[in-house]
Amino acid sequence: MVNPLEIKVERNKHKKTKPPQDQLGFGVHFTDHMFVMDYAQEKGWYHPRIVPYQPIVLDPAAKVFHYGQTIFEGLKAYRTGDGRTLLFRPQKNIERMNRSNERLSVPQLDEALFLSALQQLIAADQDWIPSGAGTSLYIRPFVIATQPALGVSPSEHYQFIIIMSPVGAYYPEGINPVKIFVEAEYVRAVIGGVGEAKTAGNYAAGLKAQEAAKELGYSQVLWLDGVHRTYIEEVGSMNVFFKINGTVLTPALNGSILDGITRSSMIQLLKHLDIPIEERMISIEELYEAGRNGTLEEAFGTGTAAVISPIGELSWKGEKLVIQDGQTGELSKKLYDTLTGIQKGSLADPFGWMVEVSETPSGVL
Template sequence: MECQLTIDLTDQKKEKPAHDKLAFGVHFTDHMFVMDYTEGKGWHDPRIEPYSPLTIDPAAMVFHYGQAVFEGLKAYRNQEGEVRLFRPDQNFKRLNRSLTRLDMPTVDEAFMVEALKKLVSVEKEWIPTAEGTSLYIRPFVIATEACLGVRASHTYKLIILLSPVGAYYASGMKPVKIHVENSYVRAVRGGTGNAKTAGNYAGSLKAQTEAHEKGYEQVLWLDAIETKYIEEVGSMNVFFKVNGEAWTPMLNGSILEGITRDSTIQLLKAWGVNVVEKRISVEELFQAYQNGELEEAFGTGTAAVISPIGEMSWNGNKMVINGAKTGELTQKLYDTMTGIQYGVVEDEFGWSVKVTE
């Protein structure tokens, strides 16, 4: 790969949105990172250029056969003006796993981290400073070859977009209501469930819409074989505190290997909490609830970091968890994780990567 990064800065900068007007993923910075792949040449021409629409052939294979993968992470600015990334190396490792699963060319992870740091540095003025705000980062790769043959593309484009986002819990952390989904499934072992690919999310939208119509914020996905084992909640990994232990579904090939999930497990173990990664049936969880042993529940992911679950509905049974209030362990995880991300809590794990001093 040609690793000489070129930079073309715009002379027409956009007006930045007010911090109290930020929504998720609707505002974009002045520049983006772009890199191309050509079979026989590899990845080439990495560059930072002005944000602009793409010109792409309507026969591009991404539109027809879905070769598209993406990642999500954030940059954070603390009160001292330091800009930090949270475990960006893990995002590019996972990007490569997704690329491999969809028969797409992998990238040089170390180079991508450095390229991302440069892009964030160029756009550091876009990082909001209000409490809880951040700069969302969306790397993605798409197949660009114009061909309707059913095969892997010979050309690709990798792009990184940056988007300033508001605080996820602008009015305070509130537990959500979850519907256990019995009709639709998210993924199956041997499929693409452990890849962060566009089709997984498209396939989840119908169930999400129906859950909203029933008054629930999220869907709890069950396995596709027996529809009895818990997998993910919405687009997040999920944890349950049961009788003092932290339970989370074991990685099985259909569950995305969340970076926040892994960070949560490491924190819990460091605190002496017994973490159990196993197959968790919804029946077993309901039994724990009836026995008074289901103490807390929460999802983990980039956007919310930690999202408390206050109520679950399964086959007409309603489980109200911890009085529908955020649990003590849930809150501690959120405060510690976000504290590390913003550089205000000691980082004993080496997760926080400085972009600027």
């Protein structure tokens, strides 16, 4: 096992020019450093290091290109009004990444080392953390199979890498509802597959449907289950919630739905606010019937990027369902303001979600 204190830091001598905070976008700009660690079957994970941000050099036969062994995560760090740096529930991302690793036959990562690498990398690039309203530092850990060998079997070599990107406000002009297309032709995942793992193939499988939806004027796709094509699962980048007749419903985790960190936080927050919440199977027919009879009060998605994304319209088999007159609902706004307030340190954190990051990286070369 690698000692977290053994992470070495090589300072980037050629610092990048930072973009203006009102021109950050999402995942466009990247910080000065990255974390890298290698794996060999005979050695385990070794040589953890923070180095200048740079291209990855891989053999053309590396297994990641041919057999799709790759895992990733996404989380954020925030700059508070009093200058502290906070991470939102990093332990949950670490635990989920190891569950994804297990599903794709990738070696487990040491959780203490993972957390230390996150904290030291953020400390090395702390001047990249934006402080404007709605801004944050997006963090992308990922693992790729690097063994140069053709043949369908788990790789014997891997790299674990963490890169970071300052990102702007998801809603620069205020929280706005999105229009969602309910996919009835393509299938993203089935129970027993890799739908609950955060792996690249899940997202590639959704691109065709997303392209078709955008041509029709819809921003994202809502997936139904792959067997019955009836039960609601998730949006391409979000878990989903529906408020029907005073109770909030969300699809139960069934093995083909991602166990979202924001999803679990939202469930905990709803219970804290004494708002009824149920995790269960929800059919698209049930949802549309609630829309027709007026009991569907709100709908929203949850995810790291947007936190909460109100849903203003659904389209399923040609039938449009407008929700909350296409406006942001009261509950969606309250949940968004509460969670982002906790994340930015302006509201109390009764759940112990936020982890403060030290400003001093260790192991500097």
